[in-house]
Amino acid sequence: MDPLRRSPSPCSPQASSPESPPCEMLGYVGIEAVLDQLKIKAMKMGFEFNIMVVGQSGLGKSTMVNTLFKSKMWKSTPPGLGGPTPQTLQLHSVTHVIEENGVKLKLTVTDTPGFGDQINNDKCWDPILGYINEKYEQYLQEELLITRQRHIPDSRVHCCVYFVPPTGHCLRPLDIEFLQRLCRTVNVVPVIARADSLTIEEREAFRRRIQHNLKTHSIEVYPQKCFDEDVNDRILNSRIRDRIPFAVVGADREHMVNGRCVLGRKTKWGIIEVENMAHCEFPLLRDLLIRSHLQDLKDITHNVHYENYRVIRLNQSHVLPRGPGWVNLAPAPPCQPSSPGLTKVCRWAQDNSDEDS
């Protein structure tokens, strides 16, 4: 994946209206200097990215985050020595500012320890959905203020990485339930965790079965097919979609292999190199999340998921017929608003009122 590939977005290029004829310029004007201006502005302002990792404990979520950003975000809990498993699902969020070549990134990682760990995992997705919606709500409130800030701080979850345990069979009911609900609210990227316990053939078979499961239950993971803008995007994204879910291995220790220092896991039968495409697909995940699709993740969150949330929210406590300038807002109800389907044109909530909590 080349890093400079055009990131697709739900924003369609503006079609020229009949009154805007294309004009030929007879010489150099300097319009393309606006790109540099954009870059300067972006570098000055810095970027924000919020990622959430969801999965059962012991699947290597914290290690994966550390590997992705090559730093110690968290202390990854050594197996067996972790504290008592939390009784309820808690969400831990940690923020860091990292810089690379003048580009500042404010990264927020949210972990979900205790997910799927209880005996009865019914409705374990509720706290997560509640957290995501709470972030949307914060942004909405900021947006509705009379005196707004110059730059509204964006704490909405841009991407949710879902860790599928490497059973080798198919998606479990918990996975399916969770993915169904979450795909409508946030961009979800499923990955096969701890893939070093599967051989290459097993991985492929597992992947195919998961893809089949996703299709049967009409779960649209990122990159969503309906947001492909043009042919290039579709080609590129189908290549990605073909490999989803990525089989990844996380490691934050370095070892010497053939004189090089690589990140990897050392076992009795060899060293699994994390960044080696032959060993695992971690580079694919990293490229998708950071190098090529980060802006796109943010765009889809802002233009699609957030707008969907906003529509539902603004229609909720609403008795009067609406006028053009009226925005009715009631305090957020204790239950989550039922989210609509994932379409560009937002469907109303009535066909989803039977599902969801």
Add this chain to the structure above:
Amino acid sequence: MATNTAYMSSPVSDNEQKKKGNTRSLTMSGHVGFESLPDQLVNRSIQQGFCFNILCVGESGIGKSTLIDTLFNTNFEDHESSHFYPHVRLKAQTYDLQESDVRLKLTIVNTVGFGDQINKEESYQPIVDYIDAQFEAYLQEELKIQRSLFNYHDSRIHVCLYFISPTGHSLKTLDLLTMKSLDSKVNIIPVIAKADAISKTELQKFKIKLMSELVSNGVQIYQFPTDDETIAKINASMNGQLPFAVVGSMDEVKVGNKMVKARQYPWGVVQVENENHCDFVKLREMLICTNMEDLRDQTHTRHYELYRRCRLEEMGFADTGPESKPRSLQETYEAKRHEFYGERQRKEEEMKQVFVQRVKEKEAVLKEAERELQAKFEHLKRVHQEEKMKLEEKRRLLEEEIIAFSKKKATSEIYQNQPYAAPGGNPRRDKDRKKEPGYRFEFLCFDVRARAASGGQKDAEERVEHGRPL
């Protein structure tokens, strides 16, 4: 693996520092790769395209269209506008320009008829209204429940080029007034048009005079931003050279061995792109190459936010009510809703009352009319009756007369018939009778009438028939 040691000690902005106390900076032990983020952003913008709207304010014939043509190196439109418009109108035209892979949707708004009227009191109002209308359209779109902001064709004015005529003395009152009313709504860049009419020394003095007048009157013109190191120096120096003295021309003249854009005079050639001759290159540089993004940014974050705040406050909303902050929006709405409903209810009652009142009145009037009509009808009927009786009376009299007359006639006929019975009577009379049917006919007619009066119509008809063959 090489270690990257770049890390900052302070986070990005103060806001974030206040809100997230646990923001720490982190060192990374390897190359992660998010330095391509600005490129991703740029790629997305390229795909989306850019949008830029320029408003040109100035008198007719001062060179607005020519300057825009020269700035963007195209021929946008050819015809000149007339000087005889009764009001100032704004004409907007949108063009699609493309340079390498950057697509720009350029909208030029021209004031037509500005400064042409005899009475210029209302000249600046249409301009202010237009700018407000664009803000309003954007606000409406933003407040909609189902909105599509990323698809929205942004028509807000990003920069206003104000053309000052090169009198060499000072600002005109109209200019001052217009700029004062526009400075809080749009970024104003004043330019001295047709700068080839002023000499160098006069130009310097003119510029100083203009700037001092603007400052003393409190007009805020757009200052090029000086907070970023890469462009701070050049922007600062440009700020000192405002307003730019420009010359526009699309005609090409051969100078030396090149064709340059210039205006040719008998005494020389004014080259548009020569920095010694005019400030056109500086204007183009500042407007397009260096600060286009900042102009759009300022429009959105400063002017639009100000408009939005004023508008929402006008509609009655406030952020901090007497109670806690986030609730007040809801409360304002509830209060407004009740008020609105109460008002509506009251108005409805009022209207009902008025309606009932009116109906009653109308009914009364109608009843009155009916009564009058009835009376009239009675009266007429009576009159008619009387007439009828009179006529009956007359008829009776007439009939009596007729009967009397017919009696007389009968008796006179008896007397007449006697001379007829004598032999050798009056053959002449017979002949006369035959020859003069008219007389006889008349007689018969009279007869007919007499008969009709007494009711014997059949006889009369027979008589008439008999009379005819004569």
